[in-house]
Amino acid sequence: MDEAGLIAEARRGDLDAFNRLVLAHQTKAFNLAWRITGDGEAAADATQEAFVSAFRKLASYRGGSFRAWLLRIITNACYDELRRRKRRPAESLEALEEASASGEGIHAVDPLSSSSDDPEKAAEQAEVTRAIERCLGRLPEDFRTVVVLADVLALDYQEVAAAMGSPVGTVRSRLARARARLRECLESSRELLGGEKRLAEGIAHRRAAHPGEGPKGKTA
Amino acid sequence: MSRLSRLAPNDLESLSAYVDGVLSARDRSSLEARLQADPELRQAVAELRSVKASLAGLPERRAPRNFTLREADVGRHAPAPTFAYLRFATIVASALFVLTTAVRSVSLPILQMASAPAPQFAAEVQGEMEPQIAGTQAGAELRAEAPAAAAPEEGLADELAPAPTPTPAATACPECPTSLATAKAEVGESSNDVAGQAGRAANAIEPLAAAQGALALAAIVLGLLTLRARRP
Numbered sequence: 142m143d144e145a146g147l148i149a150e151a152r153r154g155d156l157d158a159f160n161r162l163v164l165a166h167q168t169k170a171f172n173l174a175w176r177i178t179g180d181g182e183a184a185a186d187a188t189q190e191a192f193v194s195a196f197r198k199l200a201s202y203r204g205g206s207f208r209a210w211l212l213r214i215i216t217n218a219c220y221d222e223l224r225r226r227k228r229r230p231a232e233s234l235e236a237l238e239e240a241s242a243s244g245e246g247i248h249a250v251d252p253l254s255s256s257s258d259d260p261e262k263a264a265e266q267a268e269v270t271r272a273i274e275r276c277l278g279r280l281p282e283d284f285r286t287v288v289v290l291a292d293v294l295a296l297d298y299q300e301v302a303a304a305m306g307s308p309v310g311t312v313r314s315r316l317a318r319a320r321a322r323l324r325e326c327l328e329s330s331r332e333l334l335g336g337e338k339r340l341a342e343g344i345a346h347r348r349a350a351h352p353g354e355g356p357k358g359k360t361a
Numbered sequence: 362m363s364r365l366s367r368l369a370p371n372d373l374e375s376l377s378a379y380v381d382g383v384l385s386a387r388d389r390s391s392l393e394a395r396l397q398a399d400p401e402l403r404q405a406v407a408e409l410r411s412v413k414a415s416l417a418g419l420p421e422r423r424a425p426r427n428f429t430l431r432e433a434d435v436g437r438h439a440p441a442p443t444f445a446y447l448r449f450a451t452i453v454a455s456a457l458f459v460l461t462t463a464v465r466s467v468s469l470p471i472l473q474m475a476s477a478p479a480p481q482f483a484a485e486v487q488g489e490m491e492p493q494i495a496g497t498q499a500g501a502e503l504r505a506e507a508p509a510a511a512a513p514e515e516g517l518a519d520e521l522a523p524a525p526t527p528t529p530a531a532t533a534c535p536e537c538p539t540s541l542a543t544a545k546a547e548v549g550e551s552s553n554d555v556a557g558q559a560g561r562a563a564n565a566i567e568p569l570a571a572a573q574g575a576l577a578l579a580a581i582v583l584g585l586l587t588l589r590a591r592r593p
Contacts, residue, residue, distance in 0.1 A: 156437075160429040171424040185425055192428050196435050266418075273415050291381075292416035298383060314370070317377030320412045321365035327412070328363050 144207060152199045159196050166208060167192075169294055170215045176289040177219040179278050183226055184219070191218035209296065209303035216286055216304060223282075276326035284319035291316050364405050376402065380409045444590040451583040458576035461569055 142150070142158070144165070150158030170191065174184035191214045202210050277285055283305070290301045291312075301316075302309045365373060378384050379392055396402050 156430060156432065156435065163429050164427065167424045167428045168421065171428070172421055175422055176419075181422075181425065185428075188424075189428050189434075192430060193434050196430060269415065270419060273419060277416075288416055292413050293419050295417065298381070313378055313383075314374050316381075317374040318370075320377055320409055321363065321368075321373055323416075324365050324408050324412050325363040327415075 148199070148202065148207060151196070152202075156196070159199075162207070162211075163192050166211055169208065170211060173212055173215050173289060173294060174219050174222075176277065176293055177216065177282070177286055178223055179274070180226075183222050187218040187222040188215060190222070191215040194218065206300050206303055209300040212290065212294075212296075212300075212304040213306055220282060272327055272330055273323075276323050276330065279326060280319060280322060284315060284322060287312060287315045288319045288323065292320075363408070364401065365408055368405055372402070373405075376405050377409055380406060380413060444587060447583055447587040447590050451580060451587050454576050454580040454583055458573060458580050461573040461576060465569055465573060 142161075144162065147158045147162050151162060167188065171184055171188045174187045174191070175181060178184045178187060191211075195211055195214050198214065277288070280288070286305060287301060290296045290304055291298070296304065298309050298312055302312045305312065307315075368376070375384065375388065375392055379389065384392065396406065
Protein backbone atom coordinates (compact mmCIF):
# COMPACT_ATOMS: atom_id res chain seq x y z
CA MET A 142 0.00 0.00 0.00
CA ASP A 143 1.31 3.49 -0.83
CA GLU A 144 1.71 6.30 1.69
CA ALA A 145 -1.62 7.95 0.84
CA GLY A 146 -3.41 4.64 1.38
CA LEU A 147 -1.68 4.08 4.71
CA ILE A 148 -2.56 7.60 5.83
CA ALA A 149 -6.21 7.01 4.90
CA GLU A 150 -6.25 3.72 6.84
CA ALA A 151 -4.50 5.31 9.81
CA ARG A 152 -7.05 8.13 9.84
CA ARG A 153 -9.75 5.51 10.22
CA GLY A 154 -7.94 4.38 13.37
CA ASP A 155 -5.86 1.56 11.90
CA LEU A 156 -2.81 1.50 14.16
CA ASP A 157 -1.00 -1.07 12.00
CA ALA A 158 -1.19 1.24 9.00
CA PHE A 159 0.11 4.11 11.11
CA ASN A 160 2.95 1.97 12.41
CA ARG A 161 4.06 1.29 8.85
CA LEU A 162 4.29 5.06 8.38
CA VAL A 163 6.26 5.26 11.63
CA LEU A 164 8.76 2.69 10.38
CA ALA A 165 9.13 4.57 7.10
CA HIS A 166 9.85 7.93 8.75
CA GLN A 167 11.36 7.13 12.12
CA THR A 168 15.02 7.46 11.09
CA LYS A 169 14.60 11.00 9.73
CA ALA A 170 12.32 11.88 12.64
CA PHE A 171 14.76 10.63 15.23
CA ASN A 172 17.75 12.30 13.55
CA LEU A 173 15.93 15.62 13.44
CA ALA A 174 15.11 15.24 17.14
CA TRP A 175 18.67 14.22 17.92
CA ARG A 176 20.13 17.21 16.08
CA ILE A 177 17.70 19.64 17.68
CA THR A 178 18.02 18.34 21.24
CA GLY A 179 21.61 17.11 20.99
CA ASP A 180 20.68 14.30 23.36
CA GLY A 181 19.86 10.74 22.36
CA GLU A 182 17.50 10.10 25.25
CA ALA A 183 15.63 13.38 24.88
CA ALA A 184 15.44 12.76 21.14
CA ALA A 185 13.95 9.30 21.65
CA ASP A 186 11.39 10.66 24.14
CA ALA A 187 10.44 13.54 21.84
CA THR A 188 10.17 11.23 18.83
CA GLN A 189 7.92 8.78 20.67
CA GLU A 190 5.75 11.56 22.00
CA ALA A 191 5.54 13.15 18.57
CA PHE A 192 4.36 9.91 16.92
CA VAL A 193 1.63 9.50 19.54
CA SER A 194 0.65 13.11 18.96
CA ALA A 195 0.73 12.60 15.18
CA PHE A 196 -1.64 9.63 15.40
CA ARG A 197 -4.10 11.70 17.41
CA LYS A 198 -3.76 14.72 15.12
CA LEU A 199 -4.08 12.78 11.85
CA ALA A 200 -7.41 14.44 11.13
CA SER A 201 -5.60 17.79 10.92
CA TYR A 202 -3.29 16.57 8.14
CA ARG A 203 -4.49 18.36 5.01
CA GLY A 204 -2.40 16.72 2.32
CA GLY A 205 0.98 17.88 1.03
CA SER A 206 4.22 16.41 2.29
CA PHE A 207 3.37 13.97 5.06
CA ARG A 208 7.02 13.89 6.05
CA ALA A 209 7.08 17.66 6.55
CA TRP A 210 3.83 17.51 8.54
CA LEU A 211 5.36 14.81 10.73
CA LEU A 212 8.67 16.65 11.15
CA ARG A 213 6.83 19.74 12.30
CA ILE A 214 5.27 17.71 15.11
CA ILE A 215 8.73 16.29 15.89
CA THR A 216 10.19 19.81 16.00
CA ASN A 217 7.52 21.04 18.38
CA ALA A 218 7.92 17.96 20.56
CA CYS A 219 11.67 18.67 20.71
CA TYR A 220 11.11 22.26 21.82
CA ASP A 221 8.73 20.99 24.50
CA GLU A 222 11.23 18.34 25.56
CA LEU A 223 14.04 20.91 25.75
CA ARG A 224 11.92 23.21 27.85
CA ARG A 225 10.88 20.30 30.03
CA ARG A 226 14.44 19.24 30.64
CA LYS A 227 15.61 22.85 30.94
CA ARG A 228 18.86 21.79 29.48
CA ARG A 229 20.80 23.78 26.99
CA PRO A 230 21.44 21.75 23.82
CA ALA A 231 25.04 22.95 23.73
CA GLU A 232 25.66 21.29 27.07
CA SER A 233 23.98 18.15 25.84
CA LEU A 234 26.08 18.17 22.72
CA GLU A 235 29.20 18.57 24.76
CA ALA A 236 28.17 15.57 26.83
CA LEU A 237 27.64 13.74 23.55
CA GLU A 238 31.11 14.66 22.38
CA GLU A 239 32.64 13.42 25.59
CA ALA A 240 30.83 10.13 25.16
CA SER A 241 32.08 10.01 21.59
CA ALA A 242 35.65 10.76 22.60
CA SER A 243 35.56 8.06 25.26
CA GLY A 244 34.61 5.45 22.70
CA GLU A 245 30.86 5.39 23.38
CA GLY A 246 30.35 7.45 20.28
CA ILE A 247 26.90 7.14 18.86
CA HIS A 248 27.91 9.31 15.92
CA ALA A 249 31.16 7.57 15.18
CA VAL A 250 32.30 7.80 11.60
CA ASP A 251 30.73 5.19 9.39
CA PRO A 252 33.13 2.22 9.45
CA LEU A 253 32.19 1.42 5.87
CA SER A 254 33.24 4.82 4.57
CA SER A 255 36.51 5.19 2.73
CA SER A 256 37.87 7.43 5.46
CA SER A 257 38.16 4.46 7.79
CA ASP A 258 40.92 3.12 5.57
CA ASP A 259 43.04 5.98 6.79
CA PRO A 260 42.96 6.31 10.60
CA GLU A 261 44.40 9.80 10.41
CA LYS A 262 41.71 10.95 8.04
CA ALA A 263 39.02 9.25 10.12
CA ALA A 264 40.22 11.06 13.23
CA GLU A 265 40.22 14.29 11.27
CA GLN A 266 36.66 13.68 10.11
CA ALA A 267 35.55 12.90 13.67
CA GLU A 268 37.08 16.16 14.83
CA VAL A 269 35.28 18.12 12.13
CA THR A 270 32.01 16.37 13.06
CA ARG A 271 32.42 17.34 16.72
CA ALA A 272 33.13 20.93 15.75
CA ILE A 273 30.00 21.11 13.62
CA GLU A 274 27.88 19.55 16.33
CA ARG A 275 29.20 21.95 18.93
CA CYS A 276 28.48 24.92 16.68
CA LEU A 277 25.01 23.57 15.83
CA GLY A 278 24.28 23.35 19.54
CA ARG A 279 25.18 26.99 19.99
CA LEU A 280 22.75 28.23 17.35
CA PRO A 281 19.37 29.60 18.42
CA GLU A 282 16.62 26.94 18.16
CA ASP A 283 15.03 28.19 14.93
CA PHE A 284 18.41 28.60 13.19
CA ARG A 285 19.45 25.14 14.26
CA THR A 286 16.17 23.65 13.07
CA VAL A 287 16.35 25.28 9.66
CA VAL A 288 19.90 24.09 8.90
CA VAL A 289 19.17 20.60 10.18
CA LEU A 290 16.06 20.34 8.00
CA ALA A 291 17.66 21.85 4.90
CA ASP A 292 21.29 20.73 5.08
CA VAL A 293 21.40 17.66 7.34
CA LEU A 294 18.10 16.05 6.31
CA ALA A 295 18.22 17.57 2.79
CA LEU A 296 14.60 18.75 2.64
CA ASP A 297 13.71 21.28 -0.04
CA TYR A 298 12.60 24.82 0.84
CA GLN A 299 8.89 24.00 0.57
CA GLU A 300 9.22 21.06 2.93
CA VAL A 301 11.34 23.04 5.36
CA ALA A 302 8.71 25.79 5.31
CA ALA A 303 5.96 23.26 5.99
CA ALA A 304 7.99 21.57 8.72
CA MET A 305 8.62 24.91 10.42
CA GLY A 306 5.26 26.46 9.78
CA SER A 307 6.98 29.47 8.21
CA PRO A 308 6.81 31.12 4.76
CA VAL A 309 9.44 30.05 2.23
CA GLY A 310 10.90 33.58 2.26
CA THR A 311 11.53 33.32 5.99
CA VAL A 312 13.17 29.93 5.54
CA ARG A 313 15.44 31.33 2.85
CA SER A 314 16.70 34.27 4.89
CA ARG A 315 16.91 32.26 8.12
CA LEU A 316 18.88 29.51 6.41
CA ALA A 317 21.36 32.01 4.96
CA ARG A 318 21.92 33.61 8.37
CA ALA A 319 22.19 30.26 10.10
CA ARG A 320 24.86 29.15 7.64
CA ALA A 321 26.78 32.37 8.12
CA ARG A 322 26.68 31.96 11.89
CA LEU A 323 27.77 28.36 11.65
CA ARG A 324 30.69 29.38 9.47
CA GLU A 325 31.63 32.07 11.93
CA CYS A 326 31.46 29.61 14.83
CA LEU A 327 33.61 27.11 12.98
CA GLU A 328 36.14 29.76 12.14
CA SER A 329 36.27 31.12 15.65
CA SER A 330 36.59 27.67 17.18
CA ARG A 331 39.38 27.06 14.69
CA GLU A 332 38.68 23.39 14.92
CA LEU A 333 37.53 22.92 11.38
CA LEU A 334 40.03 25.35 9.96
CA GLY A 335 42.72 24.05 12.28
CA GLY A 336 41.98 20.57 11.01
CA GLU A 337 42.07 21.72 7.44
CA LYS A 338 45.25 23.62 8.15
CA ARG A 339 46.87 20.63 9.83
CA LEU A 340 45.82 18.46 6.93
CA ALA A 341 47.18 20.97 4.44
CA GLU A 342 50.36 21.36 6.47
CA GLY A 343 50.74 17.59 6.63
CA ILE A 344 50.41 17.27 2.86
CA ALA A 345 52.79 20.21 2.31
CA HIS A 346 55.27 18.70 4.74
CA ARG A 347 55.23 15.33 2.97
CA ARG A 348 55.60 17.02 -0.42
CA ALA A 349 58.42 19.21 0.86
CA ALA A 350 60.31 16.32 2.43
CA HIS A 351 61.71 14.82 -0.79
CA PRO A 352 62.44 17.92 -2.85
CA GLY A 353 63.96 19.47 0.28
CA GLU A 354 66.45 16.66 0.67
CA GLY A 355 67.56 16.88 -2.97
CA PRO A 356 68.75 20.51 -3.01
CA LYS A 357 70.23 20.06 0.44
CA GLY A 358 72.25 17.08 -0.82
CA LYS A 359 73.35 19.05 -3.83
CA THR A 360 74.39 22.07 -1.90
CA ALA A 361 76.14 19.91 0.68
CA MET B 362 34.04 38.32 11.75
CA SER B 363 33.69 35.88 8.90
CA ARG B 364 33.41 36.92 5.29
CA LEU B 365 29.77 35.76 5.19
CA SER B 366 28.81 37.87 8.18
CA ARG B 367 30.20 40.97 6.49
CA LEU B 368 27.96 40.53 3.43
CA ALA B 369 24.85 42.63 2.95
CA PRO B 370 21.80 40.59 4.14
CA ASN B 371 20.37 40.53 0.60
CA ASP B 372 23.64 39.30 -0.88
CA LEU B 373 24.00 36.61 1.76
CA GLU B 374 20.48 35.42 1.07
CA SER B 375 21.01 35.41 -2.69
CA LEU B 376 24.30 33.54 -2.44
CA SER B 377 22.77 30.99 -0.06
CA ALA B 378 19.84 30.45 -2.44
CA TYR B 379 22.31 30.27 -5.34
CA VAL B 380 24.21 27.49 -3.58
CA ASP B 381 20.90 25.64 -3.19
CA GLY B 382 20.06 26.17 -6.86
CA VAL B 383 16.74 27.84 -6.15
CA LEU B 384 17.31 31.25 -7.74
CA SER B 385 15.20 32.21 -10.73
CA ALA B 386 17.01 32.14 -14.07
CA ARG B 387 17.15 35.93 -14.19
CA ASP B 388 18.50 36.30 -10.65
CA ARG B 389 21.01 33.56 -11.23
CA SER B 390 22.48 35.09 -14.38
CA SER B 391 22.76 38.52 -12.81
CA LEU B 392 24.45 37.02 -9.72
CA GLU B 393 26.83 34.99 -11.86
CA ALA B 394 27.86 38.19 -13.65
CA ARG B 395 28.70 39.73 -10.27
CA LEU B 396 30.57 36.61 -9.18
CA GLN B 397 32.83 36.79 -12.19
CA ALA B 398 33.79 40.31 -11.26
CA ASP B 399 34.06 39.91 -7.50
CA PRO B 400 36.50 37.39 -5.94
CA GLU B 401 35.10 38.18 -2.46
CA LEU B 402 31.67 36.97 -3.54
CA ARG B 403 33.21 33.86 -5.09
CA GLN B 404 34.94 33.16 -1.79
CA ALA B 405 31.63 33.62 0.05
CA VAL B 406 30.02 31.04 -2.25
CA ALA B 407 32.86 28.62 -1.48
CA GLU B 408 32.35 29.11 2.25
CA LEU B 409 28.60 28.55 2.00
CA ARG B 410 29.20 25.38 -0.01
CA SER B 411 31.68 24.22 2.59
CA VAL B 412 29.19 24.72 5.46
CA LYS B 413 26.43 23.00 3.50
CA ALA B 414 28.70 20.05 2.67
CA SER B 415 29.89 19.77 6.27
CA LEU B 416 26.30 19.52 7.51
CA ALA B 417 25.35 17.04 4.79
CA GLY B 418 28.31 14.95 5.84
CA LEU B 419 27.15 14.59 9.42
CA PRO B 420 26.59 10.91 10.15
CA GLU B 421 23.04 9.68 10.39
CA ARG B 422 22.20 7.79 13.54
CA ARG B 423 20.02 4.73 13.45
CA ALA B 424 16.91 5.00 15.61
CA PRO B 425 17.71 3.37 18.98
CA ARG B 426 14.44 1.44 18.81
CA ASN B 427 11.26 1.25 16.80
CA PHE B 428 8.81 4.02 17.62
CA THR B 429 5.75 2.03 16.57
CA LEU B 430 2.73 2.59 18.78
CA ARG B 431 0.84 0.10 20.91
CA GLU B 432 -2.86 0.33 21.63
CA ALA B 433 -2.04 1.60 25.12
CA ASP B 434 0.08 4.47 23.70
CA VAL B 435 -2.98 5.98 22.06
CA GLY B 436 -5.34 5.34 24.96
CA ARG B 437 -6.77 2.20 23.49
CA HIS B 438 -6.00 -0.40 26.10
CA ALA B 439 -5.41 -3.92 25.01
CA PRO B 440 -7.85 -6.27 26.74
CA ALA B 441 -6.35 -7.54 29.98
CA PRO B 442 -6.74 -11.26 30.77
CA THR B 443 -9.29 -10.43 33.51
CA PHE B 444 -11.20 -8.37 31.02
CA ALA B 445 -11.18 -11.23 28.52
CA TYR B 446 -12.48 -13.73 31.09
CA LEU B 447 -15.15 -11.36 32.35
CA ARG B 448 -16.23 -10.55 28.86
CA PHE B 449 -16.53 -14.26 28.05
CA ALA B 450 -18.53 -14.90 31.24
CA THR B 451 -20.84 -12.00 30.41
CA ILE B 452 -21.44 -13.35 26.94
CA VAL B 453 -22.18 -16.84 28.29
CA ALA B 454 -24.57 -15.52 30.98
CA SER B 455 -26.33 -13.31 28.44
CA ALA B 456 -26.64 -16.17 25.95
CA LEU B 457 -28.09 -18.48 28.61
CA PHE B 458 -30.50 -15.77 29.70
CA VAL B 459 -31.68 -15.34 26.13
CA LEU B 460 -31.97 -19.13 25.77
CA THR B 461 -34.06 -19.57 28.94
CA THR B 462 -36.23 -16.64 27.95
CA ALA B 463 -36.78 -18.21 24.56
CA VAL B 464 -37.58 -21.62 26.07
CA ARG B 465 -40.05 -20.10 28.50
CA SER B 466 -41.74 -17.87 25.97
CA VAL B 467 -42.15 -20.76 23.52
CA SER B 468 -43.12 -23.48 25.99
CA LEU B 469 -45.52 -21.59 28.24
CA PRO B 470 -48.25 -20.93 25.67
CA ILE B 471 -48.01 -24.55 24.49
CA LEU B 472 -48.33 -25.85 28.01
CA GLN B 473 -51.24 -23.54 28.68
CA MET B 474 -52.95 -24.80 25.57
CA ALA B 475 -52.22 -28.40 26.54
CA SER B 476 -53.52 -28.13 30.08
CA ALA B 477 -56.52 -25.89 29.45
CA PRO B 478 -58.39 -27.88 26.75
CA ALA B 479 -58.35 -31.17 28.71
CA PRO B 480 -61.02 -30.32 31.31
CA GLN B 481 -62.93 -28.27 28.73
CA PHE B 482 -63.01 -31.22 26.38
CA ALA B 483 -64.14 -33.50 29.17
CA ALA B 484 -66.84 -31.05 30.10
CA GLU B 485 -67.95 -30.66 26.49
CA VAL B 486 -68.20 -34.41 26.01
CA GLN B 487 -70.10 -34.66 29.20
CA GLY B 488 -72.38 -31.79 28.18
CA GLU B 489 -73.21 -33.50 24.90
CA MET B 490 -73.87 -36.82 26.48
CA GLU B 491 -75.70 -35.55 29.50
CA PRO B 492 -79.02 -35.10 27.77
CA GLN B 493 -78.91 -38.67 26.55
CA ILE B 494 -77.98 -40.22 29.85
CA ALA B 495 -79.63 -37.82 32.19
CA GLY B 496 -82.53 -40.10 32.80
CA THR B 497 -80.51 -43.20 33.47
CA GLN B 498 -78.88 -44.35 36.58
CA ALA B 499 -75.62 -44.66 34.70
CA GLY B 500 -76.03 -40.97 33.96
CA ALA B 501 -76.09 -40.31 37.64
CA GLU B 502 -72.97 -42.38 38.09
CA LEU B 503 -71.34 -40.57 35.18
CA ARG B 504 -72.20 -37.25 36.71
CA ALA B 505 -70.34 -38.39 39.72
CA GLU B 506 -67.35 -39.47 37.63
CA ALA B 507 -67.23 -36.60 35.19
CA PRO B 508 -66.47 -33.85 37.66
CA ALA B 509 -63.61 -36.01 38.93
CA ALA B 510 -62.26 -36.23 35.37
CA ALA B 511 -62.61 -32.52 34.96
CA ALA B 512 -61.02 -31.86 38.29
CA PRO B 513 -59.66 -28.36 37.53
CA GLU B 514 -63.16 -27.18 36.69
CA GLU B 515 -65.09 -28.83 39.44
CA GLY B 516 -68.72 -27.97 39.56
CA LEU B 517 -68.99 -27.36 35.85
CA ALA B 518 -70.62 -30.74 35.33
CA ASP B 519 -73.05 -30.01 38.13
CA GLU B 520 -73.98 -26.74 36.55
CA LEU B 521 -74.43 -28.36 33.19
CA ALA B 522 -76.22 -31.39 34.48
CA PRO B 523 -79.53 -29.86 35.52
CA ALA B 524 -79.88 -27.77 32.39
CA PRO B 525 -80.83 -30.40 29.82
CA THR B 526 -84.14 -32.20 30.05
CA PRO B 527 -84.55 -35.92 29.53
CA THR B 528 -85.33 -36.89 25.93
CA PRO B 529 -86.90 -39.96 24.39
CA ALA B 530 -83.56 -40.72 22.87
CA ALA B 531 -82.33 -41.73 26.28
CA THR B 532 -84.85 -44.49 26.58
CA ALA B 533 -84.55 -45.42 22.89
CA CYS B 534 -81.08 -46.62 23.59
CA PRO B 535 -81.10 -48.84 26.56
CA GLU B 536 -77.64 -50.13 25.92
CA CYS B 537 -76.19 -46.74 25.45
CA PRO B 538 -75.67 -45.85 29.06
CA THR B 539 -73.18 -48.63 29.60
CA SER B 540 -71.15 -47.99 26.46
CA LEU B 541 -71.39 -44.26 26.92
CA ALA B 542 -70.32 -44.61 30.47
CA THR B 543 -67.25 -46.56 29.38
CA ALA B 544 -66.45 -44.05 26.61
CA LYS B 545 -66.98 -41.17 28.97
CA ALA B 546 -64.72 -42.71 31.57
CA GLU B 547 -61.98 -43.29 28.95
CA VAL B 548 -62.21 -39.75 27.71
CA GLY B 549 -62.14 -38.54 31.25
CA GLU B 550 -59.08 -40.59 32.06
CA SER B 551 -57.15 -39.61 28.93
CA SER B 552 -57.92 -35.93 29.34
CA ASN B 553 -56.95 -36.25 32.96
CA ASP B 554 -53.61 -37.73 31.86
CA VAL B 555 -52.94 -34.86 29.42
CA ALA B 556 -53.81 -32.32 32.03
CA GLY B 557 -51.56 -34.06 34.53
CA GLN B 558 -48.60 -34.11 32.15
CA ALA B 559 -49.10 -30.47 31.27
CA GLY B 560 -49.23 -29.62 34.93
CA ARG B 561 -46.01 -31.48 35.63
CA ALA B 562 -44.31 -29.75 32.68
CA ALA B 563 -45.56 -26.41 33.95
CA ASN B 564 -44.07 -27.24 37.33
CA ALA B 565 -40.74 -28.08 35.62
CA ILE B 566 -40.77 -24.63 33.99
CA GLU B 567 -40.76 -22.87 37.35
CA PRO B 568 -37.07 -23.60 38.17
CA LEU B 569 -36.31 -22.31 34.66
CA ALA B 570 -37.87 -18.99 35.62
CA ALA B 571 -35.68 -18.84 38.69
CA ALA B 572 -32.59 -19.65 36.59
CA GLN B 573 -33.63 -16.97 34.15
CA GLY B 574 -33.71 -14.37 36.89
CA ALA B 575 -30.32 -15.48 38.23
CA LEU B 576 -28.80 -15.37 34.76
CA ALA B 577 -30.14 -11.88 34.13
CA LEU B 578 -28.60 -10.70 37.38
CA ALA B 579 -25.31 -12.48 36.61
CA ALA B 580 -25.15 -10.95 33.13
CA ILE B 581 -25.70 -7.45 34.52
CA VAL B 582 -23.11 -7.85 37.31
CA LEU B 583 -20.53 -9.44 34.98
CA GLY B 584 -21.19 -6.76 32.39
CA LEU B 585 -20.48 -4.01 34.92
CA LEU B 586 -17.31 -5.78 36.09
CA THR B 587 -16.21 -6.15 32.46
CA LEU B 588 -16.65 -2.44 31.83
CA ARG B 589 -14.71 -1.69 34.98
CA ALA B 590 -11.89 -4.06 33.98
CA ARG B 591 -11.66 -2.41 30.59
CA ARG B 592 -10.94 1.03 32.01
CA PRO B 593 -7.27 1.92 32.59
